Amino acid sequence: MTTDTALSLGVQPVGADTDRPSIPRAYDYSLGGKDNYEVDRSAFERIRRIAPRQGDVHVTNRRWLTRAVRSLAEGAGVRQFLDLGAGLPTRDPLHVVAQECGRGDAAFVYIDNDPLCVAHGRAMLERNENTHYLPGDLTDPAATVDKAGRHLDLRQPVAVLLGAVLHHLADDDDPAGIVARYIDLLPAGSYVAITHYCDPGPGRPELHELARELERAHVQEVFGSGRYRSPERIRALFGSLDLVEPGLTALDDWWPQGPPVRAAAPEEHLILGGLGRKPGRHLEPLRLIGR
Template sequence: MRQENRTVLSEVDVNVPSVARMYDYYLGGKDNYAVDRAAVAELDKVVPSTKPLAINNRRFLQRVVRVLAEDYGVRQFLDHGSGLPTQDNVHQVAQGIDPKSRVVYVDDDPIVLAHGRALLQEDDRTVVIQADMRRTDQIFANEEVQRLIDLSQPVAALFVSVMHCIPDPGPEELVKQITERLPSGSFVVINQLVSENKETRDFVTNFMDESTQGHWGRVREPHEVERYFDGLEVLEPGLGRINHWRQESELALKEPDTGDWYEFGGVARVP
């Protein structure tokens, strides 16, 4: 392992669960620790549908990237809160359509930075930067972002399953900050955990906030997520459960049920 990656990994706190590492465990990854697996076990006792929810979310991300690249010609992707690398990442899907596609992953978890760098050493069209996704000015000032992202051309800004990590009123402000910077014809992809069941919302919010020592926002209601899209042109089929978004077959619609909490969102164009 390169020295810079060893330095980054030395910053990882293995005593506090990480949302990125918990998600990695749900997807069958190996970049997680005992504390993450213990948190998953406790969460599953009350909401056992979390693993299929993570799977649905990953499939949505892959469909979105493919549709934006194939049908809308997007060649630039800015993935906020990207998490740990797994199979069929954004750059793999996008570059499978056009090898010249450029991708920037943004995450504030040091283990994401270390593993991302190791994965992408030979790919000069894809980078991982360590930054708080709410720091839009800092992200766009980054040299690697400026090298790869051309703001005279459409960009797809991805916020896939991350807005529930942001306290109020952060999500709405973040969407405004990013859309003000993106050129017309760009796209914003947003989904987050929601529930109409107050007991579920409160339990998951409190559990994750305590487990991650404050690195969490809250589970919200669908109508709250709809406000993120104010002023944007929502693409068909509109906003809703993400496992219904542009599925390619009736069989695919039978993705795992996630009970009374699910990922809600969609894709919108910047006017």
């Protein structure tokens, strides 16, 4: 899969087709956006009948990505970001977060294989010379990094963002292998941020059954993708990277901005996030586990 129109994220991009639900458009709806159609709203409401607070899961995911970008820009001095499977533009774009953290020169490249996302991204996000939204297939790391390298200095550390995207790859797509190839192509001192739907396993039977039910709905009934993997398999996605403290955690447990305002709903336990760093001495690292 090497072309911009190749299959990616487990299903063919829907684009502007109003007869089929679209993953990025439904995600946009869940965040309160306006770039969606009735077919997307109906699809997401089917998920919400199983998990009433699934919209909060997506909001929490977005907050996590914002905290991760801010930590990288402020705490690690990262000046280059590559957002894979970036989706539709939403409030508080991540390049603005990076560029407002004292990194006005931060270079930010968004990549997506859905032509609707690319069109909206170019129109709404490319407001300065350091921000670019490009068509591309994240399952082809070499082609994607080569394309991003037209706007990023690949001799210097890059932060790769994989937010709520790898669970849309099937096991046969080898998501761990894909991430490993990105790691090989990145310079030392680079970071990879990942959030992923999680099935905690039969040791937590109620959450395990909810994860199984949600996966069946996502894959078989609504979008054709959306897999809930075990914490061990999600941890394996980081491969040779060193995990940054506090490791792979529930999203609101990763450097929260304050105490929780309410108890988490069951579905909010079914997504994990973590940040890994490629060993090297390019930049002062964020605090690493076991170091």
